[in-house]
Amino acid sequence: MHEIAATLTQQLGPDKVATDPVLVREYSQDRAPDRPEAPALAVVFAGSAEDVQTTVRACAAAGVRVVPRGAGSGLSGGAHAVKDSVIISLERMNRILDVRAEDEVAVVEPGVVNADLNAAAAEHGLMYAPDPASFTFATIGGNIGTNAGGLRCAKYGVTRDSVLALDVVLADGELVRLGHATFKGVAGYDLVALLVGSEGTLGIVVGATVRLRHLPVKVVTIAAFFPDLPSAAAGVLAVGRARVQPAIMELMDRASIEDADALNGTAFASRGSALLLVQTDGFGADAEAAVVREVLREAGGALADESSLRAGSSDAERFVLIRRNNRGSGAEDRLRVGEDVAVPRSLLVDYAAELERIAAEYRVGMKLVAHAGDGNLHPTFWAEPQPGEEEAAVADLDRALDDSVRVALAMGGTITGEHGIGSFKLRWLGWEQSERVRELQRGIKDVFDPHGVLNPGKAI
Amino acid sequence: MHEIAATLTQQLGPDKVATDPVLVREYSQDRAPDRPEAPALAVVFAGSAEDVQTTVRACAAAGVRVVPRGAGSGLSGGAHAVKDSVIISLERMNRILDVRAEDEVAVVEPGVVNADLNAAAAEHGLMYAPDPASFTFATIGGNIGTNAGGLRCAKYGVTRDSVLALDVVLADGELVRLGHATFKGVAGYDLVALLVGSEGTLGIVVGATVRLRHLPVKVVTIAAFFPDLPSAAAGVLAVGRARVQPAIMELMDRASIEDADALNGTAFASRGSALLLVQTDGFGADAEAAVVREVLREAGGALADESSLRAGSSDAERFVLIRRNNRGSGAEDRLRVGEDVAVPRSLLVDYAAELERIAAEYRVGMKLVAHAGDGNLHPTFWAEPQPGEEEAAVADLDRALDDSVRVALAMGGTITGEHGIGSFKLRWLGWEQSERVRELQRGIKDVFDPHGVLNPGKAI
Numbered sequence: 001m002h003e004i005a006a007t008l009t010q011q012l013g014p015d016k017v018a019t020d021p022v023l024v025r026e027y028s029q030d031r032a033p034d035r036p037e038a039p040a041l042a043v044v045f046a047g048s049a050e051d052v053q054t055t056v057r058a059c060a061a062a063g064v065r066v067v068p069r070g071a072g073s074g075l076s077g078g079a080h081a082v083k084d085s086v087i088i089s090l091e092r093m094n095r096i097l098d099v100r101a102e103d104e105v106a107v108v109e110p111g112v113v114n115a116d117l118n119a120a121a122a123e124h125g126l127m128y129a130p131d132p133a134s135f136t137f138a139t140i141g142g143n144i145g146t147n148a149g150g151l152r153c154a155k156y157g158v159t160r161d162s163v164l165a166l167d168v169v170l171a172d173g174e175l176v177r178l179g180h181a182t183f184k185g186v187a188g189y190d191l192v193a194l195l196v197g198s199e200g201t202l203g204i205v206v207g208a209t210v211r212l213r214h215l216p217v218k219v220v221t222i223a224a225f226f227p228d229l230p231s232a233a234a235g236v237l238a239v240g241r242a243r244v245q246p247a248i249m250e251l252m253d254r255a256s257i258e259d260a261d262a263l264n265g266t267a268f269a270s271r272g273s274a275l276l277l278v279q280t281d282g283f284g285a286d287a288e289a290a291v292v293r294e295v296l297r298e299a300g301g302a303l304a305d306e307s308s309l310r311a312g313s314s315d316a317e318r319f320v321l322i323r324r325n326n327r328g329s330g331a332e333d334r335l336r337v338g339e340d341v342a343v344p345r346s347l348l349v350d351y352a353a354e355l356e357r358i359a360a361e362y363r364v365g366m367k368l369v370a371h372a373g374d375g376n377l378h379p380t381f382w383a384e385p386q387p388g389e390e391e392a393a394v395a396d397l398d399r400a401l402d403d404s405v406r407v408a409l410a411m412g413g414t415i416t417g418e419h420g421i422g423s424f425k426l427r428w429l430g431w432e433q434s435e436r437v438r439e440l441q442r443g444i445k446d447v448f449d450p451h452g453v454l455n456p457g458k459a460i
Numbered sequence: 461m462h463e464i465a466a467t468l469t470q471q472l473g474p475d476k477v478a479t480d481p482v483l484v485r486e487y488s489q490d491r492a493p494d495r496p497e498a499p500a501l502a503v504v505f506a507g508s509a510e511d512v513q514t515t516v517r518a519c520a521a522a523g524v525r526v527v528p529r530g531a532g533s534g535l536s537g538g539a540h541a542v543k544d545s546v547i548i549s550l551e552r553m554n555r556i557l558d559v560r561a562e563d564e565v566a567v568v569e570p571g572v573v574n575a576d577l578n579a580a581a582a583e584h585g586l587m588y589a590p591d592p593a594s595f596t597f598a599t600i601g602g603n604i605g606t607n608a609g610g611l612r613c614a615k616y617g618v619t620r621d622s623v624l625a626l627d628v629v630l631a632d633g634e635l636v637r638l639g640h641a642t643f644k645g646v647a648g649y650d651l652v653a654l655l656v657g658s659e660g661t662l663g664i665v666v667g668a669t670v671r672l673r674h675l676p677v678k679v680v681t682i683a684a685f686f687p688d689l690p691s692a693a694a695g696v697l698a699v700g701r702a703r704v705q706p707a708i709m710e711l712m713d714r715a716s717i718e719d720a721d722a723l724n725g726t727a728f729a730s731r732g733s734a735l736l737l738v739q740t741d742g743f744g745a746d747a748e749a750a751v752v753r754e755v756l757r758e759a760g761g762a763l764a765d766e767s768s769l770r771a772g773s774s775d776a777e778r779f780v781l782i783r784r785n786n787r788g789s790g791a792e793d794r795l796r797v798g799e800d801v802a803v804p805r806s807l808l809v810d811y812a813a814e815l816e817r818i819a820a821e822y823r824v825g826m827k828l829v830a831h832a833g834d835g836n837l838h839p840t841f842w843a844e845p846q847p848g849e850e851e852a853a854v855a856d857l858d859r860a861l862d863d864s865v866r867v868a869l870a871m872g873g874t875i876t877g878e879h880g881i882g883s884f885k886l887r888w889l890g891w892e893q894s895e896r897v898r899e900l901q902r903g904i905k906d907v908f909d910p911h912g913v914l915n916p917g918k919a920i
Binding site: 147153177178181184185188189194196214217237240346416420432436438447459 | 560561562563564565585586606607609613614617618620621630634636637638640641642643644645646647648649650651653654656657658662673674675677697700701703704705742743744745747748751802803804805806831834835836872873874875876877878879880881885889892893894896897898900901903904906907908919920
């Protein structure tokens with residue numbers, strides 16, 4: 001047992017420190033395609049803010065690094081172990097401390113699962129808006145670490161827009177409170193927004209006050225099949241031009257529909273080569289849905305039987321669930337990589353065409369789903385090499401990924417819409433941000449963590 | 461003429477540098493109740509990012525400080541001159557460079573007036589959501605500097621939620637681009653959110669890409685008079701409990717209604733002692749308004765004649781305009797101070813009662829308006845001393861302000877919901893934030909501006 005593991009076991013008790021190699025290896029990585037630098041030295045299962053403080057202090061004193069972890073559902077390596085590190089799992093800190101329905105806020109520990117918070121909020125007619133595909137197991141703390149998005153962002157915002165205050169353990173173990181419990185507040189710099197999406201590199205979130213939104217009184221689901229991707233993308237723009245703001249507007253290409261069919265036993269691919277899935281919600285849901293149906297029909301969409309898409313009906317739910325699960329649940333690897341770029345919405349069609357060109361050029365597979373309402377695309381690239389040709393295939397896949405990122409940036413886009421940089425996307429960060437902008441971020445990192453204790457080498 | 465003025469005149473040309481004492485004095489302050497440290501040495505009217513870079517470089521080299529300024533509509537002293545400073549007015553950089561309707565974004569220079577951007581967006585069925593009371597003359601750059609709020613925040617968010625990318629001149633004159641042109645983006649730390657609300661202390665915004673929202677297809681205005689403030693506040697909570705999210709929900713107390721009557725020749729005070737002004741908008745506006753009317757009636761509200769409140773009717777507009785102009789247009793001073801606290805919404809009634817107690821205790825006048833939907837209150841305190849008793853009155857007023865802030869903090873609130881800290885509220889910042897949190901902010905300031913060139917002594 002490494003010395004730090006012994007120290008932590010002594011300070012926290014044996015039930016909070018794990019060194020079993022199998023468990024440690026499992027906790028040393030998230031779902032990113034790349035692999036961690038090295039397995040961690042130990043995993044701490046923190047039960048309280050004090051446990052986190054104790055761990056951070058002990059690690060800082062011993063020159064050991066600390067990597068915070070929620071459910072490990074991240075897709076960019078933000079929770080990957082680094083060399084000489086201890087993982088702090090926040091999953092046991094899973095209490096919903098307060099749901100203040102009149103104020104429309106909740107106070108939670110970081111290990112609360114997104115879906116559990118939503119279930120608790122629903123009892124009061126409220127919801128927690130950010131809904132990453134992993135919401136059934138991802139934690140609020142992890143969502144905060146990556147500034148997680150999801151399907152409902154275009155209407156309800158991303159994680160940052162729902163976080164009001166944070167309790168944070170700093171790199172020297174001190175506990176501070178950032179932000180305010182009110183919807184509005186502009187006292188000093190917005191450190192909450194700075195911490196959200198910082199992937200545990202500036203502090204470890206041990207508590208959060210989040211804003212809740214109204215659970216919509218009504219939800220209408222519309223599924224429209226199109227003959228091809230360009231016409232579906234034109235449908236996206238037509239909905240925008242009609243000035244309807246859907247809660248969800250998801251785009252799936254033919255390969256994604258076929259994948260979904262294989263996974264779910266459906267036969268959607270026989271109905272079209274691109275699927276646009278739209279949900280309107282709230283008091284105007286019906287009126288908005290009527291407009292959406294009209295413009296999608298005009299754009300050449302074939303609407304799925306409306307009676308089968310009544311809100312809450314099994315078919316409507318099934319459509320949305322199929323989309324939510326579309327990435328599949330397995331971890332990715334270097335032969336199968338899901339991307340997460342965003343482009344200005346008007347360029348969805350052009351970008352999708354570029355993706356097809358890139359896949360053909362490098363002879364790799366490609367399928368596409370997109371949060372079309374906000375221009376956030378998740379193409380998945382994969383290679384299926386013959387034995388002995390793996391390395392060449394990986395090189396081709398990497399070149400395809402590089403090109404897909406380069407084109408997104410040339411269109412005014414970003415290399416990550418909602419997954420974060422972690423370790424996996426660091427190689428592209430310099431393509432998006434100038435050296436001076438990166439230097440400013442390193443300066444901020446130094447202010448918060450001068451000795452590089454917290455998740456070093458990630459995010460920036 | 462001070463040496464820096466001569467240098468800048470030589471480098472920028474005489475039409476961009478003003479040293480006339482009357483003009484300089486006018487540009488050396490915003491609308492805060494406190495006074496600037498000292499008048500500026502000169503005012504630069506920048507016409508381009510290059511002008512800003514030139515000015516910052518010249519000032520940095522000469523050890524002169526730089527204070528950026530939009531329209532000077534701020535209420536906390538963020539644009540007040542500091543000792544040995546040059547004001548950079550951005551008001552001439554007032555071009556709307558692009559309205560990309562399909563993408564629902566606009567690209568603007570910082571001196572664009574909020575209302576002008578809204579007018580340009582409206583041609584495309586879009587709007588720029590943040591709407592501070594000063595929107596007819598305040599600039600987007602100034603709104604970004606203070607993270608301005610307004611009436612529509614509870615539904616549409618504050619300035620930070622509408623800013624996607626910024627072009628920023630740093631303290632050494634270098635120009636950097638922060639953020640992304642897409643709705644979503646999580647590459648690295650959220651420096652845009654850090655800059656928004658930083659009051660020109662970290663950089664000078666010379667360009668912004670902002671998100672636009674849909675202009676609502678319909679707006680319904682509801683005005684309800686209540687016998688007293690507690691019953692109106694109960695109405696606010698009842699609307700929330702009915703899970704309706706109004707676009708606007710404004711509360712005025714009796715003194716504010718009387719002021720409005722005097723200013724506008726109306727006789728609203730005869731109809732009740734508290735006014736709740738609600739707007740619903742969008743496709744669900746009518747359905748939402750029906751619910752709002754019902755719950756407000758149940759809460760004891762007397763609804764103004766509905767036929768006179770048709771959307772767009774002069775009466776409906778008049779109600780909203782009266783509220784928007786309620787603060788009056790004069791600058792404040794030490795005998796008349798408008799506050800800007802926020803408390804959790806459920807405590808509106810309790811806090812309003814405390815305000816009345818405090819005003820009585822210190823024998824000062826008090827009137828109250830509130831963005832009730834998000835718990836952001838604007839009480840105004842004033843004193844009308846007899847000649848010779850001014851100093852005692854100021855002392856009483858200050859004690860009343862201090863108490864009002866203390867009580868808001870004790871309720872879990874904040875000392876500023878949307879006006880910013882500037883210079884005026886610095887005395888309370890330590891009551892809200894721990895020394896360590898303030899130290900982190902000073903560290904960030906040092907990273908961006910190690911020599912204290914940019915608006916030193918403000919915001920943090």
